[in-house]
Amino acid sequence: MSPKTNASASAEPDAAAHPVSIVPPDTDAGSPVGAPSASGAVDLPAEPAEAAPQPLFSDLGLSEPIQRAIDEAGYRHPTPIQAQAIPYVLMSRDVLGVAQTGTGKTAGFTLPMLEILSGSRARARMPRSLILEPTRELALQVAENFVKYGKYLKLNHALLIGGESMAEQKDVLNRGVDVLIATPGRLIDLFERGGLLLTQTRLLVIDEADRMLDMGFIPDIEKIVGLLSPQRQTLFFSATMAPEIRRLADMFLQNPQEITVSRPSSVATTIEAGLVVVDEDDKRRVLRQMLRDDAVQNAIVFCNRKRDVDVLCKSLVKHGFSAGALHGDLPQSVRFSTLERFKAGDLKILVCSDVAARGIDIGGLSHVFNFDLPFHPEDYVHRIGRTGRAGRTGHAYSLASPHDRGLAEAIEALIGHPIPRLAVEGVTQLDWSEEDRPRGGKGRGRGQKTEHRGGKPARPSAATPVEATPVPEAAAAPPPSARKPAPPRHHRERELEDTSTQANGTPITGFGADVPAFMLLPRRHVAIAPSADDESTHTVDELA
């Protein structure tokens, strides 16, 4: 129905669906996950016959209270990582899990942990297990998972994260917790103040290790692990196995069972990407226009700077949009409540920094916008990975000014193909070469920077009227209402001079049937999306 630049994960050999399993609901935020079997989104009719019968949760050796919670959540079949990891965790083995987003990784460790911990009770200030997460939002999501599956057990958990009252967290610790879910900074802080002892902690989970590495947490992690008894069970998860991660795993784990799950999602993933190049000062106006498209059900808009998040959000609200801001400088209470409102559909647009680029799972996101192109090309992949889940077409649209040419080239080099230009009705787009235009006194030419492109057709040019909106011909389909083909645009002198390789008729290939490299890259975020009836579970409290 729209310019197809589709990435289809269905080309993956193991893209078999795993119906009724614990993965993010991937349905509209707030829709119940209670009966996934009844939802066509999960049970695909055209499913080829499986060679082996699907494993059942009831075969995994989990006790009745946990099994009942799983049943009530509507799940019957474990995902591959759950089926593989749970038995080893129950055997007290260390586990090295290489698993991406959407694999059901979180339940893969929370379920057996509940089983292991269900036998006895915690003592004051001595948590029995510890889960380390890189961001506060992720920690919250894991806590929600414990609430959901531990509802028939009498276990405590505590959320130990920055930005919230330490006194309250200390109180909870003093009462004794079975599961401590923490971000590294606050954990070390509290430990150094004597608020907690880790000597009795016999079960450690290091989640999102690659992200911990990216964020510079590894020294903290090493320090924390050093505080734990060597007589412990360790579960270590990472989306990738870079050498540095491997080194850490070797250091923290003993004779681990290694489990690798290749594909995140059970169903084909499709993302339609597009790029709009306009003057920096026009970006807000163009974004508003794009947001008014009926196809935009809900959207995350990424900015590079926290300040710009605030400015853009205020501007959108002023123009009548239902928008909220999310970045690391906002009070934690606001962060959580904004995220909750967005998930519940109370807010339609979430304007945020890269705090939400990875790790936050929001099901059923129709659009991701890059108001700014990210500085690091990998972040582009992470950002747009928030949409296009579970067989639905996601939309990932980026705004750029001619000044951002270098950023766009870096992204295109990473993903291995150009981002097609997207026509927006009534918007005249600029050509990259217009970065040479003097802008506000500090404009300067950067034309020479293109030398390193080595003649590779890196981007669409505007050498002909058609190529003003170079959407892959073969895959082109009627565009959505607000993105009718761009009106014939006038040529600027520079565009006529620009004879980039794209002008020679080299087709601009969309994703087509190829699986683009970036889709094979790890998508890293914990897979928990609470259903609407889980709303009350995001505070530090006891499991019912």
Next chain:
DNA sequence: AAAAAAC
């Protein structure tokens, strides 16, 4: 260049 995470 920025953001994240401790106060």
